[in-house]
Every structure is written in C-alpha cells, then in structure tokens.
Amino acid sequence: MVPDLEKCFRWFGPDDPVTLNAIRQTGAVGIVTALHHIPCGDIWTINEIQERLRLVENAGFRWSVVESVNVHESIKIGGTERNHFIANYIQTLKNLAEVGIKTVCYNFMPVLDWTRTNLDYRLPNAASALYYSAPALAAFDLYILKRPGASDDFTAAQQVAAKACLDAMTAEQTNVLTNTILAGLPGTDEVFTTAEFHEYLQKYQSINKAVLQENLAYFLRAIIPVAEALGIKMCIHPDDPPFPILGLPRAVCNEEDLHFIINACLSPANGITLCTGSLGANPQNDIPAIISRLGRHMHFLHLRNVQRLPDGSFYETNHLAGSTNMYEVMRAVILEQQKRVDNKRGDVAIPLRPDHGHKLLDDFNYNTYPGYSVIGRLKGLAELRGLEMGIKMEINKSLSLTTLI
Known part of the structure; x- marks a missing residue:
C-alpha cells in the first residue's frame, strides 16, 4: 500500500x-x-x-x-x-x-518572486483570485516602467492592447498595478520603486x-x-x-x-x-x-x-478545475x-x-x-x-x- x-x-x-x-x-x-x-x-x-x-x-x-x-x-x-x-x-x-x-x-x-497584476480578481461566485493579465503587464512595462527596449518584446497587436489597458486605468489603478508587480519576496511587505527596479535591470543587462x-x-x-x-x-x-x-x-x-x-x-x-x-x-x-x-x-x-487565456493571461482557479x-x-x-x-x-x-x-x-x-x-x-x-x-x-x-x- x-x-x-x-x-x-x-x-x-x-x-x-x-x-x-x-x-x-x-x-x-x-x-x-x-x-x-x-x-x-x-x-x-x-x-x-x-x-x-x-x-x-x-x-x-x-x-x-x-x-x-x-x-x-x-x-x-x-x-x-x-x-x-x-x-x-x-x-x-x-x-x-x-x-x-x-x-x-x-x-x-x-x-522578483512570483508575479501577478491583480491580487483581487473576482470570480463569478464572488471569490477572490490571483490574476496575471498579459496586456496589463505589457502596459506596465511599456508605459509605466518605460523599460528601454521593451517595445522589442511585444508585437504591434500586443502594444495596442497594452495602450488600451493603460488608457482604461485610473491613476489609483495604475499605482496599484505598479505596487502589485513590484512586490518583493513572499512573507514581506517590501515593494520596489520603479527607480530601484531600473537599477536591478542594469545589473541584468548582460x-x-x-x-x-x-x-x-x-x-x-x-x-x-x-x-x-x-x-x-x-x-x-x-x-x-x-x-x-x-x-x-x-x-x-x-x-x-x-x-x-x-x-x-x-x-x-x-x-x-x-x-x-x-x-x-x-x-x-x-x-x-x-x-x-x-x-x-x-x-x-x-x-x-x-486557467490559461488566449492572450497569454491566466488566473488561479479551483484546484480541480483549470487548464491542468x-x-x-x-x-x-x-x-x-x-x-x-x-x-x-x-x-x-x-x-x-x-x-x-x-x-x-x-x-x-x-x-x-x-x-x-x-x-x-x-x-x-x-x-x-x-x-x-x-x-x-x-x-x-x-x-x-x-x-x-
């Protein structure tokens, strides 16, 4: 047994x-x-x-x-x-x-440790789940972080979707997205600033x-x-x-x-x-x-x-449901x-x-x-x-x- x-x-x-x-x-x-x-x-x-x-x-x-x-x-x-x-x-x-x-x-x-763009995605039953939105991540990368060379990593269609996502966000939502993506290690309340994150990117440049x-x-x-x-x-x-x-x-x-x-x-x-x-x-x-x-x-x-989505996004679903x-x-x-x-x-x-x-x-x-x-x-x-x-x-x-x- x-x-x-x-x-x-x-x-x-x-x-x-x-x-x-x-x-x-x-x-x-x-x-x-x-x-x-x-x-x-x-x-x-x-x-x-x-x-x-x-x-x-x-x-x-x-x-x-x-x-x-x-x-x-x-x-x-x-x-x-x-x-x-x-x-x-x-x-x-x-x-x-x-x-x-x-x-x-x-x-x-x-x-960064694991990365999500929304920590309070509401499911149809009103439960709260973690969500990774590919357009939101691209919007952050291209237009908030403004990472040099970021445009090379996204297709024209992805950049259009990212801009539409950014335009739909309020200033408060933009700030929440930034803090969500730049969160530090699990078990801590550390959040990197965009300036600090750019410094890390320099270290990984090569x-x-x-x-x-x-x-x-x-x-x-x-x-x-x-x-x-x-x-x-x-x-x-x-x-x-x-x-x-x-x-x-x-x-x-x-x-x-x-x-x-x-x-x-x-x-x-x-x-x-x-x-x-x-x-x-x-x-x-x-x-x-x-x-x-x-x-x-x-x-x-x-x-x-x-649950994987066609645009590269995914969200956490029930343990016995989803794409796996x-x-x-x-x-x-x-x-x-x-x-x-x-x-x-x-x-x-x-x-x-x-x-x-x-x-x-x-x-x-x-x-x-x-x-x-x-x-x-x-x-x-x-x-x-x-x-x-x-x-x-x-x-x-x-x-x-x-x-x-």
Whole structure:
C-alpha cells in the first residue's frame, strides 16, 4: 500500500494572520515555513531556527519543508560577492540539518518572486483570485516602467492592447498595478520603486538565459555536495510565470530546464519542487509526462491550477478545475510513489501543500498574504485529499481484478 502524501500548509510565522491553531483544523500534519524576517543572504542561526521549530512542534506539527532559503541576487548575477553569499547559504543548510530540517525549497527567479497584476480578481461566485493579465503587464512595462527596449518584446497587436489597458486605468489603478508587480519576496511587505527596479535591470543587462543558468549551475555545484552530506534535499521551484518578463531572463520554465538543473550536479540532494500552477501557465508543459520522466527527483509538491487565456493571461482557479488535468497529475504522483516503494526508497510520503487558495467566506475578514487565505487553501487541500484517495482506490481495485484474472 502506498502511504499518503504528507499534507502540509504554508505558514509565514508568528505575524501570519493564519494561525497554527487555525491550520490544525485543515487536516494538515506538516508546516512549510521560513525565517522571513532574516534578510536574504544572512545566515540563519541555530537559535533562530530552533525558536521557529519550537513554535511549530508545540502546535502539534512537523516542520516538513523550508520555503524558502532565498538566493541572494549576487549569486544569480555571478557578482563578486557570490562566494561569500554561497558560504552563508551553506552555513544556513548546516544549521538547518543540525536542528533536523532536511527539505529546502528555493527559487532562482531574478529580482522578483512570483508575479501577478491583480491580487483581487473576482470570480463569478464572488471569490477572490490571483490574476496575471498579459496586456496589463505589457502596459506596465511599456508605459509605466518605460523599460528601454521593451517595445522589442511585444508585437504591434500586443502594444495596442497594452495602450488600451493603460488608457482604461485610473491613476489609483495604475499605482496599484505598479505596487502589485513590484512586490518583493513572499512573507514581506517590501515593494520596489520603479527607480530601484531600473537599477536591478542594469545589473541584468548582460545576463541572458544561458548566463543565468550557468550561474545557477555554479551555485548547485557549490551547495549540493554539502547538502547530500547533510542529508538535505534541495528542491528548486519553477519560475512563475514560466517565461521572461520585464526584460529579465528565466532559468526554470520547462522540462528541458529541469533536465539541465538535475544534470548540473547529479545527486539525490538535487531535486525539484513540482508546482503545477507555475508549470501549468505554459501550455507546452505536459505536467503528468514531466512527473513520469522526472518524478524520482521530486522532493516537494505545490498543487494548484490556473486557467490559461488566449492572450497569454491566466488566473488561479479551483484546484480541480483549470487548464491542468489534476486527476492525471495526482495519478502520476501516486505511480511515482509506487516506484519508490518498489525501489525501497524512504521518501515515499512526499510533502504536498495546496497552493494559492481563493479568498472565500470569512477569509475576507483577514489581511492574509496574497494567495494564502485559510479557507480557500483548506478547500483545496480537502479536494486534493479526496482525489488522492479516489485514485488509490481505483488503482488498488484494478490491481485486485488483475490478480483475480
């Protein structure tokens, strides 16, 4: 019998409006969290890690995954200080391992983390979702940020749509769009100014995808041997959205990129976070097929769904709806678990968390981090648990019939 996936919930720490007591009612057994108050690039001390672990365990949970130990920009651009920040990163990994935290999610997205243009898109049932509007992003890039060379990245039709989008916005809406796009790391209230963002763009002026990937490979060759010795599983998160935006390159958009990352430093410690929402925003990504081919490298699962639109936009929809066939995804995950059982691997109960839930019902009374309302994610987790159970019963029934025949 394949064991259940380890059901987890993301928690942003003591200041998160979604409390650990609330999370206890969701059915989750593991917590995904990070020390968001520590600046990116600084070492996480053992004392700080132990204090967070104490809070998690006292509430009856396991600290299942760190999300994220963020990668400093100097490492991404291959700057003169990158070895210093890599050394800090390695020390943080050593401190996490000493406390017993052994799964670490991270990403390699330049400057910005996941990007949306609307954090309060209302669905027909009045629930609130996250939305990425391609015309709004283009309007910001071309006419608000006024990035040099931006016009080369958009067709004439896209530029017309962007101008129409801009003309329809009020000054307040323009300001909200700017702050939404230039938001900093999850778990923080940081928002870049356009001037600050232009400074970052200058740093990336000579960095294309190939250079960014080589800087990622340099990072992996430095940290993965240490992680393997510590028993830590590193799992990179795909880019969100999975294509270049605002003149910034992307390194983790598709299966080819994932192959590059795995082969950059072959090790059981070098793995991936399978995010169905991030990969699902690109119609070329066949996620069940990716799982079937690269599933042995999955250390963490983010399951959510997006509805893709013809103009390149998308919005977060129900976990079991949208452009990604979640049934096929879950079935592929369970088949990967069976392979792990057959191969006598110890990491069969892969940590899973429902990602980016809608705001529903009482969620509107709390100022939660975008995408991280409690009821919306509880709904997603319940749906995913039911889907997992149903597929397992289906597979077991099929196996029983085969045995009888």
